[in-house]
Every structure is written in C-alpha cells, then in structure tokens.
Amino acid sequence: MMLAQVIGSVVATMKHGCYANVTLLLVKQVSPQLEPQKGVLAAVDLVGAGKGDIVLVASEGRAAEELMQFPCRMPVRSVIVGIVDSVDFDGGDV
DSSP: OOOEEEEEEEEESSGGGGGTTTEEEEEEEEEEEOEEEEEEEEEESSSOOOOTTTEEOOOOHHHHHOOOOOOOOOOOEEEEEEOOOOOOOOSSOO
C-alpha cells in the first residue's frame, strides 16, 4: 500500500462494461511527510475521495481484485481504500 494525493479524475466515454458506475481518479504517490514522489496512477475509488485528498492506495493487483465485489472480473491494479485524516511520522528512515 502507499500514500497518494488525488490530483484529478479520468473520464472515458467508451469503456469496458465492468467499469460502468466506477469512478477512476488520478493519484500521485507522496512520502510520509506528504511530499510528492515520481509517477501518477489511475486508481478505482471505493471511498468517495476528491481532488486534493490524501488517500491510501492498494496497488497490488490481487489485493485490488479481492477488495472489489463487482459482478464481473475486471482488470484493476490500484484501488483507493481510505481517505487519510493525518499521518504521524517519527522522522526515521523510510
């Protein structure tokens, strides 16, 4: 899992049927100090996150598949599973 910040959304007029009524958000990984890191991911939103939110992302395909209880098996790798209220970090090595 990783911490990330929601930076946008993905809109697709044509998509696989399994993605009907599914919200896709763009997230950028952040450090425990909430500093932006490299890379951007598209993630399925299961919690109603919004732009600017710090979120917890499960980015392992198997974990994502098990979390999603959709009627069809959909290809998914990253899923937003929580909105972070705060991060307590002692400053040690990460």
